[in-house]
Amino acid sequence: MLIRSLRSFLALHRYGTIVAAAEKVHLSQAAVSVQLKNMEDELGLPLFRRTKRSLEFTAAGSQMVPLAEKMVSLYEEMKALKGGCPIGGVLSLGVINSALSGVLPRLLKGMTEKNPCLEVKIIAGISGDLLAQVDRGTLDMAIVTQPPKRFPTNLSVHYLYSEPFALITPAGAGYADIGAALKSSMPYIAFDRSTWAGQLIDEFLLRRGVLTKPSMELNSLDAIAALVRQGLGISIVPLIHGAAWHQGPELNIVRLANFERPVSLITKTSNERDVLTAQLLSSFGEVDMAPAELPSALSP
Numbered sequence: 081m082l083i084r085s086l087r088s089f090l091a092l093h094r095y096g097t098i099v100a101a102a103e104k105v106h107l108s109q110a111a112v113s114v115q116l117k118n119m120e121d122e123l124g125l126p127l128f129r130r131t132k133r134s135l136e137f138t139a140a141g142s143q144m145v146p147l148a149e150k151m152v153s154l155y156e157e158m159k160a161l162k163g164g165c166p167i168g169g170v171l172s173l174g175v176i177n178s179a180l181s182g183v184l185p186r187l188l189k190g191m192t193e194k195n196p197c198l199e200v201k202i203i204a205g206i207s208g209d210l211l212a213q214v215d216r217g218t219l220d221m222a223i224v225t226q227p228p229k230r231f232p233t234n235l236s237v238h239y240l241y242s243e244p245f246a247l248i249t250p251a252g253a254g255y256a257d258i259g260a261a262l263k264s265s266m267p268y269i270a271f272d273r274s275t276w277a278g279q280l281i282d283e284f285l286l287r288r289g290v291l292t293k294p295s296m297e298l299n300s301l302d303a304i305a306a307l308v309r310q311g312l313g314i315s316i317v318p319l320i321h322g323a324a325w326h327q328g329p330e331l332n333i334v335r336l337a338n339f340e341r342p343v344s345l346i347t348k349t350s351n352e353r354d355v356l357t358a359q360l361l362s363s364f365g366e367v368d369m370a371p372a373e374l375p376s377a378l379s380p
Contacts (some may be wrong), residue, residue, distance in 0.1 A: 083155050085115040086148045089127075092116065093145050097134065131359075146217035156199070170199045171356055173212035175224030179343070180302060182320040183241075183364075184223075191363040207276045211235070214346050221347040221357065225276045225318075239346040239358070240364050243321060245281065245339045248305065249314045249332045258336060259290055267313035268292045272299035277341060281316050284339055305331060
């Protein structure tokens with residue numbers, strides 16, 4: 081099976097139409113259609129359901145996607161040998177949204193400088209979804225927050241660093257403890273409780289007997305910070321390494337004692353990309369992870 085046929089197959093999966101796939105692989109629509117039909121004939125499998133307007137992936141076609149990605153990636157690694165690159169190919173890396181503006185840019189800078197033949201494909205999302213994609217094989221690995229207690233046995237967790245949680249209030253609004261803050265007249269703005277971070281916050285408050293009725297619930301640190309700056313409420317959020325949203329005089333930010341979330345790299349236990357895993361972990365070790373200076377921890 082030709083690599084260019086696999087590229088067309090993956091382009092169709094990623095972009096949804098023959099027109100978009102053909103544009104991405106720089107071929108005519110007719111050429112892409114022929115490649116896809118030849119794939120089906122060679123494999124003896126129906127990969128698509130054809131309608132008058134589109135191609136839809138069958139169950140077999142969807143199962144082919146991670147296999148095709150691995151084949152293309154291995155081919156790219158073989159090509160990299162010609163240029164003397166230590167690592168080549170494509171790395172599909174899932175990343176939690178909060179890390180996109182934190183440690184990720186510095187991490188990628190160091191990693192790509194060492195491996196110029198490596199192409200990194202970033203997929204942003206929430207931890208639970210990214211973990212499921214690693215489990216299915218549609219992602220090579222993912223950077224996620226606190227894994228659930230029941231973790232798939234075919235996945236490995238590589239601890240990277242921890243991020244503290246903090247109470248954020250409008251400037252000038254100081255509190256002696258977290259209970260007093262949440263029982264004040266200020267509305268509570270919740271971090272999205274469908275996320276692992278939001279669930280950790282709820283568990284933290286429940287253990288302390290603090291019941292909250294959020295006035296709003298968001299999955300954006302920037303948006304929460306903007307609302308708190310305007311005096312519209314208070315919130316508990318993770319402090320992202322490398323992010324700058326908490327800087328400025330309009331916010332009062334105090335760390336919560338003994339409350340952090342681990343951030344980990346998730347891979348398959350039997351991972352054919354162990355060299356990339358080691359390289360990524362090594363790059364993390366070289367990134368400055370010193371936390372920002374903040375006021376002393378607030379008692380629970």
